[in-house]
Amino acid sequence: MTRRLVIIGGDAAGMSAAAQARRMKTVDELEIVAFERTSRTSYAACGLPYLVGGIVTSPDSLIARTPEQHRAKGIDVRTRHEVTAIDVKGSAVTVRDLDAGLESTVHFDELLIGTGASGLWPRWPGIDAKGVLQLRTLDDAAEVERWLVAGARRAVVVGAGYIGLEVAEGLLKRGLHVTVVERLDAPMGAVLDADMATDVAGAMRAAGIDLRLGTAVTGFTVIDGRVATVETAAGAVTGAVEADIVVIGLGVRANAELARAAGIGVGESGGIHVDDRLRTDQPHIWAAGDCVESRHRMTGQSVVVALGTHANKQGRVVGTNIAGGNAAFGGVLGTAITRFQDLEIARTGLTEKEAAAAGFDAIGVTTEASTRAQYYPGAQPMKVKVVVERGSGLLLGAQIVGGADAGKRIDVLATALWNRMTVAEVAGMDLSYAPPFSSVWDPVLLAAGKAAAMI
Structure with missing residues (x-):
């Protein structure tokens, strides 16, 4: 009898799991249905800052597998379909076709939650103005490009973490005047000790970036629906930064709401709780990727570390286990690398x-x-x-x-x-x-x- 695996989320973890499960089980043994609310699957989000900077010249080069390529491998990928609810007892999900506006119920034998993470988006006054963006998707990168082509010359990047540094470098490379506003007293302050971050700050300033550390954003001035300035706690005279475009890069939070609403366990770190085989606390329901918490190998604590390396490994582990194998995810160290120039x-x-x-x-x-x-x-x-x-x-x-x-x-x-x-x-x-x-x-x-x- 054919069993059905339903996957929520068509990016790194979800499609790595689908591909691994398909390697181990034929279409007659395991039907795989993946729901993705956007129009794309399996692309390299880590490459987006380099696309903005012009180092990567084509958005298509960031796409690892298209929906059509997955379908050719026997994986039923349904893009523009959003799972809105999970019925744990009934082993079913509610799915909305975003184009047709129709809802349906799809039953599963195994369910994988791979809902990823969302960028932090504070409720600052004016944050919904045109020109205030994130850089999380290919559509975001295309929107940044439209603003640059339209003549944006002054950019403000809010946050000096990994994405903030990479976006700032890219915009600088495109010829913009770039200001980086960071609440902490050092760039990369959440991942480096202050003595190591000093060299990063020096490199940013030497490159011509207006780096404002220890500075909290309070909101945005909006004129005719477009962002005009970024307001900070430094005050109206020294704290306002003129901007044609603003990129928010404040980190991410796990997309665990769908699981939480279904009664699936979510840990104190905000990620879905899983064991080392990526099982949740509900039978036949698994989770992987940026939406889960992982064991830190040095502290033993549960943490959410949203990195593509972990998502792809977890996808392969959970795909193996769903297909009847035996694999374990070994935990995380938070190993990461970036550069500024x-x-x-x-x-x-x-x-x-x-x-x-x-x-x-x-x-x-x-x-x-x-x-x-x-x-x-x-x-x-x-x-x-x-x-x-x-x-x-x-x-x-x-x-x-x-x-x-x-x-x-x-x-x-x-x-x-x-x-x-x-x-x-x-x-x-x-x-x-x-x-x-x-x-x-x-x-x-x-x-x-x-x-x-x-x-």
């Missing part, structure tokens, strides 16, 4: 502040090094900070800020974290060396050795 920025595990909040007796140790042998052309300065538990020497986290080829070294430290290594063990690792790539003592080894000597 030539400055690479990366982190993994816990910052010094996060380690203290989690109850660790920890110290942070910062090491200055070079991306290559100092005598080799192209060597760039870099800083490595490791966060270490006193006494045990357990590595708790790391951050890297530096020139070209600095950032991806974070993966070595993430691997060490994953395997719960001490800094003494990291300092003894056998890493590669040649002058074009590293000094004889790689910066990772230098940082770990310095920390080991201090604890």
Whole structure:
């Protein structure tokens, strides 16, 4: 008898799960129906800032799989269809066809919730004005492009996190005057310690960005329906920033409302509660991607970390399990990397502040090094900070800020974290060396050795 898998959400987690389940089960064994409320599936949202900046030249290049390609693999993708309710006891979902305006009920044997996350959108006065945007979808990127083509010259980016930095760089590259307004006292303040964020602030200002730190947005002045200025708590004289376009980049929240309304467990972090096999607390109902909470491998706490790497891995895990296999998601470290122009920025595990909040007796140790042998052309300065538990020497986290080829070294430290290594063990690792790539003592080894000597 053919069983039916219904998937809510047609992006990273949902379609990775669909593809994996289809590899394991034929159409006769498992019918797969995926509902997506937009018109697209499976695209690289992480590439949107680079599309805005003109580095990526075509929106189509960000699309990994079209609905037609999924259908050709035996996955019934229905775009412009929104699931509005889940009936747990009746094993059914209510679906609205957004184009036809019709509702229907679709029964399932297995249900996967992959509703993703939404950008934070504060209720500031004037936020609904034309020209105030987010950058979450291809449609958002197209709207930004329309404003640029129409002659926008002054841009304000609200928030200096990953997206804020990348969007600011893209708009600067397009020739706009860019102001970045950040409530915290440092850019990347939610993911870097303040001493590491200093170099980021310096790079932004050196590039010509008007960076306003410790500044809270209070609303927008609107003229004829369009945004005119961004108002801040700094006051009417110094706090108003003229703007033709405003991009809000304040982070995201898990889209867990549909699950919550159905009585499916949602954790304190705001994400749907799942176990390591991605099962919810209701039988035959699973969840994956940005809408779920995951176990942090260093603290054991449940956290929502919205990254495409996790969503795709979780999709493959849950697709395997729904199809009858046995797979587990190992948790998260929050490993991430970005750049601002030539400055690479990366982190993994816990910052010094996060380690203290989690109850660790920890110290942070910062090491200055070079991306290559100092005598080799192209060597760039870099800083490595490791966060270490006193006494045990357990590595708790790391951050890297530096020139070209600095950032991806974070993966070595993430691997060490994953395997719960001490800094003494990291300092003894056998890493590669040649002058074009590293000094004889790689910066990772230098940082770990310095920390080991201090604890």
